[in-house]
Amino acid sequence: xxxxxxxxxxxNGACDAAPVIQERGxxxxxxxxxxxxxxxxxxxxxxxxxxxxxxxxxxxxxxxGVMIFAEPRFATAILEDRDLAGxxxxxxxxxxxxxxxxxxxxxxxxxxxxxxxxxxxIKIDLSRAAARQSRQHAPRVRILSYSGSGIxxxxxxxxxxxxxxxxxxxxxxxxxxxxxxxxxxxLADIVEDQFARLFDVLGVAPVRFLPMRRAxxxxxVGPNTSFLLAQPFLADTAHALQERGARLxxxxxxxxxxxxxxxxxxxxxxxxxxxxRFDAVTSPARARAEQALAHYRDALAGKRVFxxxxxxxxxxxxxxxxxxxxxxxxEIGTPYLxxxxxxxxxxxxxxxxPIVEGQxxxxxxxxxxxxxxxxxxxxLGLANPLEAEGFATKWSIELLFSPIQGYxxxxxxxxxxxxxxxxxxxxxx
Amino acid sequence: xxLTLWTYEGPPHVGAMRVTAAMRGLHYVLHAPQGDTYADxxxxxxxRRDTRPPVTYTTFQARDLGxxxxxxxxxxxxxxxxxxxPQAMIVGASCTAxxxxxxxxxLARALDLPCPVIALELPAYQKKENWGASETFYRLVRxxxxxxxxxxxxxxxxxxxxxxxxxxxxxxxxxxEIEKLLATLGVDVxxxxxLGASPKDLTRLGxxxxxxxxxxxxxxxxxxxxxxxxxxxxxxxxxxxxxxxxDFIAEVGRLAEIDPATALETNDSRLPWYSRSVDSTYLTGxxxxxxxxxxxxxxAARIAQDELGFEVVGLGTYAREFARDxxxxxxxxxxxxxxxxxxLDVEAKVAxxxxxxxxxxxxxxxxxxxxxxxxxxxxxxxxxxxFPARYSPHMGFEGANVIFDSWVHPLMMGLEEHLLTMFRxxxxxxxxxxxSHLGEEQEPRRPTSPAVVSDIVLAWADDAEKELKKIPFFxxxxxxxxxxxxxxxxxxxxxxVETLYDAKAHFAx
Ligand code: SF4
Ligand code: SF4
Numbered sequence: 009x010x011x012x013x014x015x016x017x018x019x020n021g022a023c024d025a026a027p028v029i030q031e032r033g034x035x036x037x038x039x040x041x042x043x044x045x046x047x048x049x050x051x052x053x054x055x056x057x058x059x060x061x062x063x064x065x066x067x068x069x070x071x072x073g074v075m076i077f078a079e080p081r082f083a084t085a086i087l088e089d090r091d092l093a094g095x096x097x098x099x100x101x102x103x104x105x106x107x108x109x110x111x112x113x114x115x116x117x118x119x120x121x122x123x124x125x126x127x128x129x130i131k132i133d134l135s136r137a138a139a140r141q142s143r144q145h146a147p148r149v150r151i152l153s154y155s156g157s158g159i160x161x162x163x164x165x166x167x168x169x170x171x172x173x174x175x176x177x178x179x180x181x182x183x184x185x186x187x188x189x190x191x192x193x194x195l196a197d198i199v200e201d202q203f204a205r206l207f208d209v210l211g212v213a214p215v216r217f218l219p220m221r222r223a224x225x226x227x228x229v230g231p232n233t234s235f236l237l238a239q240p241f242l243a244d245t246a247h248a249l250q251e252r253g254a255r256l257x258x259x260x261x262x263x264x265x266x267x268x269x270x271x272x273x274x275x276x277x278x279x280x281x282x283x284x285r286f287d288a289v290t291s292p293a294r295a296r297a298e299q300a301l302a303h304y305r306d307a308l309a310g311k312r313v314f315x316x317x318x319x320x321x322x323x324x325x326x327x328x329x330x331x332x333x334x335x336x337x338x339e340i341g342t343p344y345l346x347x348x349x350x351x352x353x354x355x356x357x358x359x360x361x362p363i364v365e366g367q368x369x370x371x372x373x374x375x376x377x378x379x380x381x382x383x384x385x386x387x388l389g390l391a392n393p394l395e396a397e398g399f400a401t402k403w404s405i406e407l408l409f410s411p412i413q414g415y416x417x418x419x420x421x422x423x424x425x426x427x428x429x430x431x432x433x434x435x436x437x
Numbered sequence: 438x439x440l441t442l443w444t445y446e447g448p449p450h451v452g453a454m455r456v457t458a459a460m461r462g463l464h465y466v467l468h469a470p471q472g473d474t475y476a477d478x479x480x481x482x483x484x485r486r487d488t489r490p491p492v493t494y495t496t497f498q499a500r501d502l503g504x505x506x507x508x509x510x511x512x513x514x515x516x517x518x519x520x521x522x523p524q525a526m527i528v529g530a531s532c533t534a535x536x537x538x539x540x541x542x543x544l545a546r547a548l549d550l551p552c553p554v555i556a557l558e559l560p561a562y563q564k565k566e567n568w569g570a571s572e573t574f575y576r577l578v579r580x581x582x583x584x585x586x587x588x589x590x591x592x593x594x595x596x597x598x599x600x601x602x603x604x605x606x607x608x609x610x611x612x613x614e615i616e617k618l619l620a621t622l623g624v625d626v627x628x629x630x631x632l633g634a635s636p637k638d639l640t641r642l643g644x645x646x647x648x649x650x651x652x653x654x655x656x657x658x659x660x661x662x663x664x665x666x667x668x669x670x671x672x673x674x675x676x677x678x679x680x681x682x683x684d685f686i687a688e689v690g691r692l693a694e695i696d697p698a699t700a701l702e703t704n705d706s707r708l709p710w711y712s713r714s715v716d717s718t719y720l721t722g723x724x725x726x727x728x729x730x731x732x733x734x735x736x737a738a739r740i741a742q743d744e745l746g747f748e749v750v751g752l753g754t755y756a757r758e759f760a761r762d763x764x765x766x767x768x769x770x771x772x773x774x775x776x777x778x779x780x781l782d783v784e785a786k787v788a789x790x791x792x793x794x795x796x797x798x799x800x801x802x803x804x805x806x807x808x809x810x811x812x813x814x815x816x817x818x819x820x821x822x823x824f825p826a827r828y829s830p831h832m833g834f835e836g837a838n839v840i841f842d843s844w845v846h847p848l849m850m851g852l853e854e855h856l857l858t859m860f861r862x863x864x865x866x867x868x869x870x871x872x873s874h875l876g877e878e879q880e881p882r883r884p885t886s887p888a889v890v891s892d893i894v895l896a897w898a899d900d901a902e903k904e905l906k907k908i909p910f911f912x913x914x915x916x917x918x919x920x921x922x923x924x925x926x927x928x929x930x931x932x933x934v935e936t937l938y939d940a941k942a943h944f945a946x
Binding site: 033034036037038039040041042057061062063065066068069071080083084085086087088089091094096098101102108109125126128129130152157158159160162189191363370387388389390391392395396 | 438439442471472474486488495496497520535538561563
């Protein structure tokens with residue numbers, strides 16, 4: 009998949025709403041390897057082995073905050089000169105590394121071989137290696153592969169590639185299976201549990217989640233499965249699920265009270281839940297969310313926000329900030345815009361908010377400075393320099409690492425944006 | 438193929454970035470995919486830099502591979518020059534671009550930019566971060582220092598300070614401390630590089646009489662070249678610790694042909710007296726494990742043994758380039774040097790040795806935390822907390838003061854150790870209470886990867902368990918481990934009171 013393939017005609021007329029500008033130049037976005045940092049927390053008996061360079065090893069280590077975990081469930085098989093020169097047999101080397109790893113970590117049930125830029129440029133066939141090793145280590149461990157390389161994927165697309173690799177291994181749903189719902193995209197466990205409870209009361213059942221918490225709990229999939237994306241960056245996964253006959257429920261993403269309602273309602277509708285029942289079930293949580301949001305609205309309303317590209321969450325975040333927090337959107341950067349999945353979001357966005365797909369970081373910084381927004385949402389590489397220039401910033405990475413989806417996190421989501429402004433107001437130095 | 442969980446060093450181009458980011462007026466054009474821009478956050482987050490490192494990445498993508506990545510490099514280099522108008526540029530490739538063989542040096546030459554352009558060849562699949570920094574600094578010095586010439590006539594001798602970089606361990610404050618020391622000695626500082634220097638400053642390197650080499654991992658190659666090309670001798674002692682600082686002063690005295698007596702007299706380090714004071718008695722023979730870059734590890738071993746009265750039970754480095762120096766030092770302490778860049782080897786060694794204090798990098802801090810051992814950081818790789826707001830050098834006499842505090846604080850304090858033993862039945866010192874220096878932490882956790890691998894499940898007899906509880910809790914964990922190790926080695930299935938005391942006698946020193 010090529011994240012930056014020029015986009016052809018739009019899937020529907022939905023996005024005449026906002027102008028989309030394509031930009032090309034130096035990017036300041038993580039590669040897909042970074043997804044490992046949250047995925048390995050999510051699938052608790054999985055392990056991620058990057059086949060790459062010292063740079064890749066250094067990246068995941070730095071992204072994981074220089075050792076949050078004593079012994080993490082990820083590692084790197086670092087390619088060396090002898091691997092490149094063909095002195096070493098790559099297959100043998102890789103098998104030996106995997107054997108060593110599995111001997112050391114007997115609790116691993118699912119191992120992902122993760123491709124990187126170097127492994128792709130020298131064309132190491134990881135899917136073949138995974139198949140070979142799977143035969144060897146069956147039934148104890150399953151071994152799959154995907155690419156998290158920076159030439160193919162940005163930041164969150166690593167999760168997409170990982171989940172898309174899982175889809176073909178999901179069991180088929182049994183004959184005459186009842187209509188089931190699959191929620192797709194890594195969510196914090198607490199959020200997942202909240203959604204599970206809501207669906208339960210709504211009478212939407214069975215509900216399953218991908219990724220699953222344990223490698224063995226693969227959700228079945230088939231033509232009676234409807235799926236709902238919990239994250240906007242899952243284009244390949246959605247495609248793979250559709251190949252298996254599953255149906256996508258289109259909806260905005262569950263950010264904020266409105267987003268969560270629209271997302272849940274789309275599912276409820278697909279499962280024939282009456283509007284009255286839906287309102288009865290969701291209104292208490294909705295009221296709670298509204299109340300929490302009201303708390304922060306004063307701080308945010310009317311403030312101008314500029315979003316740098318990072319996770320593909322940007323249009324959904326902008327929608328939340330504009331509609332629920334009354335903020336003014338200066339620019340929405342996104343590394344890639346999947347127009348079909350984003351159409352329900354784009355419909356809701358203010359018409360004048362420019363969307364910039366891709367990046368030329370220097371030019372984008374120039375635009376940001378010229379616009380002098382009240383708040384900048386950006387990656388860690390830009391945050392402190394922008395603070396030093398006098399901007400209030402919100403690190404975008406927190407939007408992936410903190411639970412922000414659903415009613416009971418709506419206030420937390422708003423708080424993430426309000427805190428930098430609050431802090432500036434407090435400081436007298 | 439090497440399996441790594443954590444790495445002590447990044448790739449060589451990160452070393453090049455550490456040099457570039459340390460300097461002013463220099464720009465680095467790096468042929469690299471987008472994900473490699475993560476390196477920016479090392480500087481902006483860990484070091485809390487208020488500017489982005491002066492690096493332009495080409496951030497090529499898969500679709501560029503078939504087309505023209507070389508063209509992408511050229512436009513990035515041209516644009517970077519126009520935007521930043523640097524005094525000089527360095528160009529190179531990261532690990533992925535190295536495979537594309539686009540030859541950034543040749544491409545940049547073809548652009549004919551109106552500033553010196555230095556091409557770096559940093560073999561990413563052989564070398565690592567410190568080597569990359571050293572090579573970059575060497576290439577810059579070689580490329581910019583010019584030919585040997587007569588030195589300007591001056592009353593005072595002058596020197597350059599070589600080696601400090603961005604993201605280095607305490608470089609910022611070390612340089613200040615050493616500048617002060619040199620001023621006391623009556624020696625002028627000509628150029629400090631790379632930290633704070635511009636390419637123009639590097640052209641003046643040859644004007645100094647000698648070089649002060651503070652960080653050999655980074656500055657040695659450049660110092661050696663300057664010695665050959667400009668006839669500048671350089672200092673070999675690195676002033677970390679009281680003894681080494683005295684050696685350093687004497688060495689500078691010789692090179693500058695001055696009498697260092699005044700500087701030695703004004704030695705205001707409190708370390709020697711603090712070490713002799715009665716409260717430090719408890720430090721006697723504390724068993725310490727040391728791991729880091731070669732310079733800091735070797736210096737730490739000397740301080741530990743000679744200036745704090747510890748016992749060095751382990752010494753090692755991840756820097757293979759300096760393995761010989763570390764082996765020699767280790768031999769002086771009667772231990773085998775651990776030379777490895779495998780984090781797991783280091784962890785296994787620490788678990789096996791059960792030292793009372795670990796002096797290491799951020800990696801060892803984590804290992805120590807996991808094993809419930811006190812630890813102080815003495816070397817890169819660094820973390821945000823190694824860039825403290827306060828003045829906190831490691832070099833010179835003030836550095837020795839800082840070292841005394843920061844190594845001794847993680848340990849139980851002298852009087853506290855005695856009082857806890859005396860009052861252990863007091864309610865305030867009940868079993869669960871942690872010593873004050875450990876804050877919230879409870880009794881050190883037992884290591885999850887035990888040093889003793891044994892299939893026998895060791896059972897504690899009831900009275901032995903009771904006896905164990907009488908041992909002050911802050912050494913109880915160690916007593917438990919030692920006893921279990923002792924029992925396992927002897928194949929005992931049950932630990933009795935006898936076993937407990939046999940083990941105590943066995944491990945007594
Ligand atoms: S955010 Fe701060 S504490 Fe966390 S990893 Fe980055 S530098 Fe370290
Ligand atoms: S961009 Fe490529 S080479 Fe760089 S860390 Fe990511 S996968 Fe590795």
